[in-house]
Each structure stands twice: as C-alpha cells, then as structure tokens.
Amino acid sequence: MTGAFSVAGWVAIVFIFLIFLFTFRETAPVLNLPAMKAFFLARPPVWQPTSDIPKLSMIPIILGTLKATVVGLLFACPVGVAAALFSSEFAPPKLREVIKPVIELLAGIPSVVMGFFALIILATWLQDAFGFVYRLNAINAGLALGFALVPIVYTISEDGLAAVPRSYREASYALGASRLQTAMKVVLPAAAPAVFASFVLAFGRAIGETMILLMAGGNAAITSLTLLDPLRTLSATIAAEMGEVVVGGEHYGALFFMGTLLFVITFISNSFGQWVIRNMQSRMQGGAA
Amino acid sequence: MTTKIEVRDFNFFYGEAKVLHGIEFDIPEKQVTALIGPSGCGKSTFLRSINRMNDIIAGARAEGRIAIDGKDLYAPGIDVVSLRRRIGMVFQKSNPFPKSIFENIAYGLRIGGVKDRRVLDETVERSLKRAALWDEVKDRLGRSALALSGGQQQRLCIARALAVDPDVLLMDEPASALDPIATQKIEELVYELKDNYTIVIVTHNMQQAARVSDRTAFFMLGKLVEYNETRTIFMNPGQKLTEDYITGRFG
Amino acid sequence: MKGRPANRMSDRIAIAALGASVLLILAILVVIIGNIAIHGARTVTWEFITQPPRDGLMAGGIFPAIVGTAALVILMSIAAVPLGVATAIYLHEYTPAEGLTLAWRRFRLSKGRAGRKRLFFRAMSALLANVTRSAVANLAGVPSIVFGLFGLGFFIQFVGRAIDRATQPPGEVVWGQGSLLWAALTLALLTLPTVIVATEEALRTIPQDLREASLALGATQWETIRRVVLPGALPGILTGAILGISRGAGEVAPILFTGAAYYLPFLPHRVTDQFMHLGYHVLILSTQSPDVEATKPLLYGTVFVLLALTFLLNLAGVIIRVKTRSRR
Numbered sequence: 001m002t003g004a005f006s007v008a009g010w011v012a013i014v015f016i017f018l019i020f021l022f023t024f025r026e027t028a029p030v031l032n033l034p035a036m037k038a039f040f041l042a043r044p045p046v047w048q049p050t051s052d053i054p055k056l057s058m059i060p061i062i063l064g065t066l067k068a069t070v071v072g073l074l075f076a077c078p079v080g081v082a083a084a085l086f087s088s089e090f091a092p093p094k095l096r097e098v099i100k101p102v103i104e105l106l107a108g109i110p111s112v113v114m115g116f117f118a119l120i121i122l123a124t125w126l127q128d129a130f131g132f133v134y135r136l137n138a139i140n141a142g143l144a145l146g147f148a149l150v151p152i153v154y155t156i157s158e159d160g161l162a163a164v165p166r167s168y169r170e171a172s173y174a175l176g177a178s179r180l181q182t183a184m185k186v187v188l189p190a191a192a193p194a195v196f197a198s199f200v201l202a203f204g205r206a207i208g209e210t211m212i213l214l215m216a217g218g219n220a221a222i223t224s225l226t227l228l229d230p231l232r233t234l235s236a237t238i239a240a241e242m243g244e245v246v247v248g249g250e251h252y253g254a255l256f257f258m259g260t261l262l263f264v265i266t267f268i269s270n271s272f273g274q275w276v277i278r279n280m281q282s283r284m285q286g287g288a289a
Numbered sequence: 290m291t292t293k294i295e296v297r298d299f300n301f302f303y304g305e306a307k308v309l310h311g312i313e314f315d316i317p318e319k320q321v322t323a324l325i326g327p328s329g330c331g332k333s334t335f336l337r338s339i340n341r342m343n344d345i346i347a348g349a350r351a352e353g354r355i356a357i358d359g360k361d362l363y364a365p366g367i368d369v370v371s372l373r374r375r376i377g378m379v380f381q382k383s384n385p386f387p388k389s390i391f392e393n394i395a396y397g398l399r400i401g402g403v404k405d406r407r408v409l410d411e412t413v414e415r416s417l418k419r420a421a422l423w424d425e426v427k428d429r430l431g432r433s434a435l436a437l438s439g440g441q442q443q444r445l446c447i448a449r450a451l452a453v454d455p456d457v458l459l460m461d462e463p464a465s466a467l468d469p470i471a472t473q474k475i476e477e478l479v480y481e482l483k484d485n486y487t488i489v490i491v492t493h494n495m496q497q498a499a500r501v502s503d504r505t506a507f508f509m510l511g512k513l514v515e516y517n518e519t520r521t522i523f524m525n526p527g528q529k530l531t532e533d534y535i536t537g538r539f540g
Numbered sequence: 541m542k543g544r545p546a547n548r549m550s551d552r553i554a555i556a557a558l559g560a561s562v563l564l565i566l567a568i569l570v571v572i573i574g575n576i577a578i579h580g581a582r583t584v585t586w587e588f589i590t591q592p593p594r595d596g597l598m599a600g601g602i603f604p605a606i607v608g609t610a611a612l613v614i615l616m617s618i619a620a621v622p623l624g625v626a627t628a629i630y631l632h633e634y635t636p637a638e639g640l641t642l643a644w645r646r647f648r649l650s651k652g653r654a655g656r657k658r659l660f661f662r663a664m665s666a667l668l669a670n671v672t673r674s675a676v677a678n679l680a681g682v683p684s685i686v687f688g689l690f691g692l693g694f695f696i697q698f699v700g701r702a703i704d705r706a707t708q709p710p711g712e713v714v715w716g717q718g719s720l721l722w723a724a725l726t727l728a729l730l731t732l733p734t735v736i737v738a739t740e741e742a743l744r745t746i747p748q749d750l751r752e753a754s755l756a757l758g759a760t761q762w763e764t765i766r767r768v769v770l771p772g773a774l775p776g777i778l779t780g781a782i783l784g785i786s787r788g789a790g791e792v793a794p795i796l797f798t799g800a801a802y803y804l805p806f807l808p809h810r811v812t813d814q815f816m817h818l819g820y821h822v823l824i825l826s827t828q829s830p831d832v833e834a835t836k837p838l839l840y841g842t843v844f845v846l847l848a849l850t851f852l853l854n855l856a857g858v859i860i861r862v863k864t865r866s867r868r
Contacts, residue, residue: 002634002761002762004626005626005630005633005634006630008623008626008627008630009627009630009631009634009635009669009672011623011627011732012627012672012676012679012732012733012736013671013672015675015679015729016675016678016679016682018694019679019682019686019687019694019729022690022693022694022698023686023689023690023693025693026689026693026697078561079561079564079565082558082560082561082562083558083561083562083565085558086555086558086559086561086562087562090555090558091559091562093347099562101858102565102566102569103565105569105851105854106565106568106569108786108787108850108851108854109572109790109847109850110789110790110791110792110846111684111790111791111792112790112792112822112823113572113576113790113843113846113847113850114572115823115826116822116826116839116843117572117575117576119826119827120839121575147568147572150565154565165384167382167384168384168386168387170342170345170380171384171385171386171446171449172386172396173342173373174340174373174377174378174380174450175373175374175377175397175400175449175450175453176370176371176372176373176374176397176400176401177396177397177400178370178551179555180554180555181400185396185400186386186396189388190386190387201681204681205681207683208682208683208684208685208686209683210683210684210685210792210793211792211793211823214823214827215823215826215827235683235684235685238685238688238689239685239688239793239796242688242689242796242797243796243797247697255689256689259685259686259689262683262685262686263683263686266681267678267681267682269681270677270678270680270681271674271677271678274674274677
C-alpha cells in the first residue's frame with residue numbers, strides 16, 4: 001500500500017509543475033522581444049487588443065492591479081490585526097469562541113457574491129455618500145477586496161498572537177504592565193513574523209482575485225493614478241477577454257502571459273510567506289537572534 | 290526587626306476548592322524568608338498572592354489580609370498594576386522577552402514612562418551589576434536575551450525585576466531548572482541582595498532554604514505549620530510534621 | 541524608580557478601538573447577508589428553484605443552474621476527496637516524522653552498509669515529503685483564474701484534443717471542449733490543498749501510541765491506518781472535505797472557460813456536456829444584462845440560492861466539528 005500512497009504524494013508536485021508548464025506554453029506567440037516591448041514599453045500605454053492595430057500595453061492593467069491591491073490591503077491589514085489583537089488579548093474566552101467562526105463566515109462568502117454586492121449595492125452607497133464621478137472605481141473594488149482579505153489577515157495574525165508563550169505575558173504583568181502595554185509591547189512584537197506573513201499571504205490573494213475586481217472595478221483599462229477612476233486587473237482581463245480570443249494568436253498569448261505573470265508573482269509571495277511562518281517557530285523557541 | 294509584610298487570616302480559593310487556610314505570619318524587612326513544603330502545599334500560590342498574580346486566573350478568590358508597610362493589598366480600589374511595580378517576581382523557568390538584553394531590562398522602565406536614554410543606560414548597568422551579570426554581557430547588550438545560557442537568563446530576569454527598584458522580591462524556585470554551578474551563583478546573589486531588598490523565596494530544596502534564608506515557613510496542605518528562624522526550624526523544629534518533613538520521612 | 545502610571549482612560553479608548561474593528565467586521569457581514577436575504581427571499585419560491593428560465597432569461601427559474609452546480613460539485617468531490625485524503629495519509633503516515641534535517645543528520649552520522657542504505661532512503665523520503673508539502677502550499681496560493689487557464693490549456697487543449705484525435709472521426713470535437721468533466725477536474729485541483737491540510741490535521745489528532753499498539757499486535761501499517769487511524773480521524777476528514785467542497789461550489793473563475801454556459805436548453809446528462817452554474821449565472825446577469833433593473837429580482841434570487849448553498853455546506857462542516865470536539 002505504501003506504493004499506492006507514494007503515488008498520491010507525487011500528484012501535487014506534478015500538477016504544480018504542469019500548471020506552470022501549460023500556462024507558460026501557451027505564451028509562445030508572444031515570447032519575443034517586440035511583443036515584450038509592446039507589453040511594457042509602448043507609448044502611450046494603452047490596452048486595446050481588439051482595435052485595428054492591436055495595442056497590447058500591460059501597464060494600465062498592472063497599474064489597476066496595484067491600485068486595487070493597495071486599497072484592499074490598506075483596509076484589511078489594520079482591521080484584521082486590530083480584530084486579532086482584541087480577540088486574542090482582550091476578549092473573554094467565550095467571546096473569542098464566537099468571534100473566530102463569525103469572521104470565518106466572512107471568508108465563506110464566494111467572491112462572485114462579494115463582487116455582486118460591490119457592484120449592485122456598495123457602489124451606489126459610495127457614490128451617494130461621496131459623489132464619485134464613476135460609480136465603479138478603485139475604491140469600490142478595493143474596499144470589497146479588503147472585505148474578502150480581512151479573514152486571511154485575522155486568522156493568521158490571531159494564530160501568531162495566541163502562540164506567544166504565556167510566560168512572556170506573566171513576566172510583563174509581574175513587572176507592573178497593564179494588559180494593553182503587555183499586548184502592544186510584548187505580545188505583538190513577538191508575533192510580528194506571523195502578522196507580517198498574514199500581510200504577505202493577503203497580498204498574494206489580492207493579486208490573484210478575479211471576480212470581485214471583474215465585477216466591481218469598472219472594466220476600463222486606463223492608465224491613471226487616481227483611485228476614483230475605473231480599473232482593470234490582470235486576472236479580470238483574462239477572465240473578460242479569454243472567451244473571445246483566437247487560439248494561438250497574439251492576444252491569446254498575451255492573456256496567457258498575464259496568467260504566467262500572476263502565477264510567478266503569487267508563487268514567490270506565497271513561498272516567502274510560508275518561509276516566514278516556518279522560521280517563526282524557531283525564534284519563539286529561543287533560537288539565537 | 291521591622292515587619293515588611295503582614296499576613297492575617299489569609300484564605301485562597303480556586304473556584305470551590307480552598308487551597309490556603311488561615312495563613313498568618315509576619316515577614317521581616319531586608320531578610321530572606323523561605324517558604325518550604327511538599328508539592329502542592331500551596332507555597333507558590335501564596336507567593337503569587339503577594340503580588341496578586343493569581344488575579345489573572347479565572348475563578349481565583351482571596352479572603353483575608355496581606356499588607357505591605359501597613360497597607361492592605363486586597364483592599365477595594367487598590368491599583369494592581371502599580372502594586373506590581375513595587376514588587377518584583379522571578380519565575381521558576383526563566384522567561385526573558387524575545388528582545389535584546391538591554392530592552393529586557395529597560396522594559397519595566399519604559400512602561401513606567403521613562404524615556405531618557407541616559408537614565409535607561411544607567412539603570413540597566415546598575416541592575417545588571419546587582420544581578421552579577423554585568424561583566425558577562427556588557428559588550429553585547431544589543432544581542433538577543435534568548436542566546437544566553439539558562440543560568441544567565443535567570444540572572445537577567447532578576448536584573449529585569451530589580452530595574453524598577455522594588456521593595457520586595459518574590460522568587461518562585463528560581464534555581465530549580467539550573468545546574469549546580471548556576472544554582473550556587475543564584476544563591477550567592479540572593480544573599481547579597483538581602484541588604485537592600487526584602488526577599489521571599491519558594492524552594493523545594495531544603496538545603497537551599499537552610500543555606501540562604503533567615504527565616505523559614507513550612508507549609509503543608511494549604512496551612513502554615515510552623516514559622517521561625519531558619520536555624521530553629523532545621524535544628525530544633527517545634528512541630529512533629531516539620532521534623533518529619535525535614536528529616537525526609539515524606540517528600 | 542517610580543514612573544508614570546499608565547493612563548487608564550487612554551487605555552480604555554485604545555481597547556475600545558480594537559473592539560470596534562470586530563464590530564466593523566460583524567457589521568459588514570450582517571449588511572451583506574442581510575441585504576441579500578431580504579431582497580432575495582422574495583424571489584426564491586418553489587417555482588424559482590424547480591423551473592428553467594424563460595423569456596430570454598428575464599424570468600422563470602434557475603433549476604438548470606442548480607442542477608449544473610450540483611453535478612459539478614459532486615464530480616469535483618469524487619476527484620478531490622479520495623486523492624486529497626490519500627496524499628495526506630502519505631504525508632503523515634508514510635514519511636519520517638522527524639523531518640529532513642534530522643533524517644539527513646542521522647544518515648551522515650551512520651555507519652554500516654545496511655543501516656546507511658536504510659537511513660538514506662529515509663532521508664530521501666523526508667525530502668520528498670518536504671517538497672510535496674511545499675507544492676501543496678503553493679497549489680493553495682495559485683490564483684483561481686490561473687486554474688481556469690490551466691484547465692483550458694491542459695485538460696481541454698492537450699488531453700481533450702488528444703482523446704478526440706484517438707477516438708473520434710477527424711474534425712469531431714467531443715472531449716476537446718468545455719465540459720462538466722474538465723471543469724470538475726480543474727476545481728478538484730483547486731480544492732485539493734484544503735482537503736489535504738484538513739486531513740493531515742485530523743490524522744495528527746490520533747495519538748501515536750494507538751498506532752504503536754496496533755503494530756505491536758502484529759498489524760501491518762495499512763491495516764493500522766484502515767482500522768485504527770482512519771475511523772478516529774474521519775470526522776476531521778469529513779469537515780475538511782466539506783470545507784473544500786463549499787469553497788469549490790462558489791468558485792467561478794476556474795469554470796469560465798472550462799464548461800460553464802449562460803443558457804442551455806437541456807440539462808447536462810453526460811460528463812462531456814456543458815452546464816449552467818449558479819455563480820456563473822450571477823456573473824453574467826450582473827455584468828451583461830440588457831436591463832439591470834428588470835433582472836435584479838432574478839439576480840438577487842440566484843445570489844440568495846448560491847449563498848444559502850455555501851452556508852449550508854459550511855454549517856454542516858461546523859456542526860460535525862463541534863459534535864466531534866464535544867465527544868472527546
């Protein structure tokens with residue numbers, strides 16, 4: 001039976017490899033210098049693959065991805081860490097038992113539903129409240145993305161905070177520190193790697209998120225630095241345009257290139273996050289600085 | 290001999306279970322008082338009641354009076370946080386923070402609002418000297434405290450407790466996790482410290498109590514069985530139970 | 541050294557601010573679910589659930605989408621759960637528990653040919669386990685749209701076309717296009733890490749001495765797993781499987797180009813059929829409806845059903861987890 005199970009062990013490795021291979025394989029039409037130049041250096045930076053002369057600059061799309069990610073993280077990181085701190089250091093145990101599943105419920109909302117909410121409901125509220133020119137913009141999409149990211153930041157940060165040994169807290173109380181001082185000056189710094197890892201993993205999730213940004217971002221691949229304009233992200237572009245490309249053409253290759261880019265970025269960022277989490281253990285157990 | 294800590298009819302409960310029964314005695318100033326007794330006799334619980342560390346345990350309840358310099362610690366309205374600043378505690382297993390040696394010692398000062406770098410430097414040096422650790426670490430104050438040996442870490446924790454200048458030092462089996470040489474260093478330290486601090490030390494090692502303390506309290510099953518000068522307890526105990534324990538008739 | 545005592549008021553404000561973040565999250569949750577529940581409940585009638593759409597999808601029900609989602613999820617589970625459980629069993633039961641660094645050190649310090657050979661293979665096994673765990677973690681981080689691309693590029697263009705070339709008359713496309721099968725396999729890859737991680741956790745809760753007792757009685761490793769470990773770990777495995785399934789049920793990006801369709805006049809009855817899907821329906825209705833106001837009730841109804849389905853699955857998982865924890 002050992003043999004049968006060993007085969008299972010290989011599946012994950014094989015498929016990760018295959019995913020990279022087959023995504024990369026279809027980029028063949030654009031694996032050349034002129035195409036790369038067009039992707040990154042074209043002036044003006046415009047993405048219009050379906051016009052008579054196709055313009056394939058990825059700059060507006062990359063910019064859109066960054067804008068949405070930044071807004072999402074700006075919301076999710078402080079809120080997630082604050083909730084984790086409260087849950088781990090100040091909430092009575094019974095309350096903590098309730099908070100965790102509630103936040104996990106938020107994680108259980110499918111991203112297409114979150115996208116729906118942002119598109120139909122949130123956008124209207126924001127526009128009524130702030131008078132945005134464009135109903136669908138980076139703030140709308142980024143905020144909805146942030147809602148989806150909060151559970152990631154919360155869960156991993158909270159695990160890190162709870163893992164800080166009790167003896168540290170006791171030593172701090174014995175020195176006459178209040179609960180708040182202990183939480184902020186001893187526990188949180190000790191859990192800093194976990195909190196950092198949660199940010200990194202949230203970043204990876206934000207970069208790859210498709211539905212929310214496709215539905216709530218406004219679908220305009222424009223190069224602009226303001227958060228009040230609509231945007232397009234890498235994943236949303238793939239989702240929106242893959243249905244209508246000619247297989248094997250330049251547009252097709254460009255979309256697969258975006259996919260490969262997404263794969264590589266999230267691979268690196270997730271590996272980094274995992275590495276931080278793994279190394280955290282030895283620090284806590286008294287490994288030398 | 291002035292009394293530093295006064296204990297009157299002190300009872301302690303974990304939920305429904307009563308673990309300390311009517312403890313009553315006086316702890317003198319600037320001397321070492323040892324609490325001895327078999328495991329589970331309540332000596333650690335009593336020690337932690339002095340700086341109200343038991344407050345953080347759910348279901349813990351105290352009745353009676355423990356007074357330092359005449360002020361009852363369990364009176365309503367007492368600020369536990371400032372109380373703990375006046376009393377230092379060293380734990381059984383050393384627990385330095387995952388910070389540098391300097392920051393460990395400076396921690397107590399920082400949370401008290403001290404920011405002046407000069408004051409911090411001076412206090413850190415003074416505390417490390419008092420804990421007989423300065424010479425060993427003065428060149429690496431910025432390194433992590435976790436890189437020190439077990440004995441050094443424990444002396445660091447003592448220095449950390451001393452940095453906020455407490456009147457009373459509570460030590461809960463401070464050498465039980467250490468090798469004989471490190472233990473000896475700790476014992477010498479305790480002997481020196483009593484010139485300036487009132488020390489209450491819990492130990493399960495009777496020879497240690499005999500070596501280090503001026504007065505000894507023998508606890509058993511949550512009751513204070515006998516309390517006297519250390520010489521008397523060990524040479525000429527008044528209670529049969531005490532004598533049985535000293536001579537090793539039971540653990 | 542007497543310092544300033546901590547300012548009680550500012551402390552309380554700070555803690556309240558931290559607590560407010562929890563309230564904020566709760567508020568967001570309540571608003572989203574509440575809004576959908578209130579507006580969607582009106583549309584969700586028995587007819588809605590059991591009738592197919594009519595009037596160019598402006599009216600009628602979403603029965604085919606429910607069927608399509610269910611079929612997809614079932615196929616996905618058949619692929620993902622056994623494979624995920626098997627991988628976790630491999631990682632936890634058949635690889636050295638001491639980890640690579642220790643295993644390698646023991647090999648380097650060993651003497652004697654037979655012992656060295658055994659320890660070498662042990663170290664290699666530990667290395668493979670590390671790489672596998674790493675691959676699983678990375679699989680978990682792959683963006684869902686990339687899974688969709690993979691489904692298109694590998695399952696459909698590569699495997700599907702190859703099957704067509706081998707089994708169909710030339711030019712005939714049966715397997716080389718979007719279908720339940722390929723979409724299910726793509727989703728299975730996506731949910732695999734969730735199942736693996738949850739199963740490993742469940743296996744970890746079985747104490748080592750139970751295994752040792754079984755082996756000491758003369759059972760083989762497989763027998764021990766089958767008779768002692770798995771029955772005990774079953775609740776945890778079930779929870780993990782349900783968690784993975786509920787996540788897979790809500791994913792849309794991987795099925796965009798692997799078989800989902802907006803309108804089909806028939807229900808899928810072969811694995812090579814395309815299918816309608818609740819999440820996909822929500823996407824299209826939201827972004828490509830010619831008259832947003834008119835389709836809003838339909839849209840809300842579909843979202844309601846999708847959300848209800850996901851939450852029911854989640855709830856089932858939580859109930860199992862709570863029930864087994866109280867049993868211990």
